[in-house]
Amino acid sequence: xxxxxxxxxxxxxxxxxxxxxxxxxxxxxxxxxxxxxxxxxxxxxxxxxxxxxxxxxxxxxxxxxxxxxxxxxxxxxxxxxxxxxxxxxxxxxxxxxxxxxxxxxxxxxxxxxxxxxxxxxxxxxxxxxxxxxxxxxxxxxxxxxxxxxxxxxxxxxxxxxxxxxxxxxxxxxxxxxxxxxxxxxxxxxxxxxxxxxxxxxxxxxxxxxxxxxxxxxxxxxxxxxxx
Numbered sequence: 001x002x003x004x005x006x007x008x009x010x011x012x013x014x015x016x017x018x019x020x021x022x023x024x025x026x027x028x029x030x031x032x033x034x035x036x037x038x039x040x041x042x043x044x045x046x047x048x049x050x051x052x053x054x055x056x057x058x059x060x061x062x063x064x065x066x067x068x069x070x071x072x073x074x075x076x077x078x079x080x081x082x083x084x085x086x087x088x089x090x091x092x093x094x095x096x097x098x099x100x101x102x103x104x105x106x107x108x109x110x111x112x113x114x115x116x117x118x119x120x121x122x123x124x125x126x127x128x129x130x131x132x133x134x135x136x137x138x139x140x141x142x143x144x145x146x147x148x149x150x151x152x153x154x155x156x157x158x159x160x161x162x163x164x165x166x167x168x169x170x171x172x173x174x175x176x177x178x179x180x181x182x183x184x185x186x187x188x189x190x191x192x193x194x195x196x197x198x199x200x201x202x203x204x205x206x207x208x209x210x211x212x213x214x215x216x217x218x219x220x221x222x223x224x225x226x227x
Contacts, residue, residue, distance in 0.1 A: 002038055006208050010069045010201050011062060012047065014039055015210035018058040018187055023049055039063055051077050054151065056167070059086070059192025060210045064200075072200035077148070083196040086143040086153055087121070087212065089189040089219060090162040091175050094120045094139035100156050104149045115146040116156045124224040130178060138165070140225040142193075153190065165189045165219070183222060187215045 003015040016022070016035055023036045040047050047063035048070035064070035076082055097119050104114040121140045128136040139162065143153045154170040157163055163171040165179060166188035179185040195208045212220075220226045 002035070002042060003210075004043070005060065005210055006206070007043065009065065010199075011064050011073065012039060012043060012045075013060060013062045013195075013208045015213075016053055016058055016061040016192075018056055018191075018213060018215075021055050022052050022061065035061060036063070050074050051148075053192055054154075054190075056188040057086075057190045057192060058210075058213050058216070060195040060208045061192070062195070062208070069200050076197050076200055079198075080146070081198070083194075084145055084192065085194040085196075086145070087191050087193050087216075088141055088143060088153070088157070088164045089216075089223065089225060090139050090141055090157055090164055091137070091172055092139065092162050093123050093137050094118065094141050094160075094162050096120050098160070100160060102156060102159055104152060104155055106150065112149055113147060114149045114152050114156065116153055117144040117146065118142065118157075118160075119144075122225050122227045126223065128178075128182070131174070136178075138223045138225060140220065140227060183219070185215065185219060189216055189219060191216055 005015055006013040021034050023034050036047060036049055045065055048067060050062055050064050050070050050073040053061050064073050099117045101115045103111050105111045119142045121142060123139045125135050125137050130136045145152050154164055154167050158170040166176060191212045193210060197206050199206045
């Protein structure tokens, strides 16, 4: 059973588990289960996707319950007032606050504007040797994407040289290997924690929150990043 965090007669929001595709994709032809069909079967209603989360990203995912609401929600998601908040665990000591305006090139070769605001929540330094260093440093951060490019947060953090732990192919292979060997952890530590938007029908402000998954909270404790 998927965790439903909000539902009314117009839309439904779930806490998507990491590893689950939103809908059928040619890049994962062997996958048999998708969030769209699971939500449809669970609530017994046709659902319409209005935004996306990467397969490896968990957190708030919204579906409309009819095509008219879906069209309205797609417009709302493009509005600057709609605020998405992600949390991630990254390599190194991240800056207190930084906004990155760095264009990204899509798989089709199109370069697009991409802006993400970041804020550090907590940092830690562990007595775990890594490379030429005697310790390992990590940060728990928040990310607020101002644009919606594919893998935007992942690519921006890699550009800043603070890749997300567990990210492939935009992360650090050596760090990912360390986590797999030392803690048996292979999950990407990126979670869509909160979504603030205007309700497409009632026009009331809507704040949707999704608690991090077990692996994420476990690694927060291991890395001394619980906040």
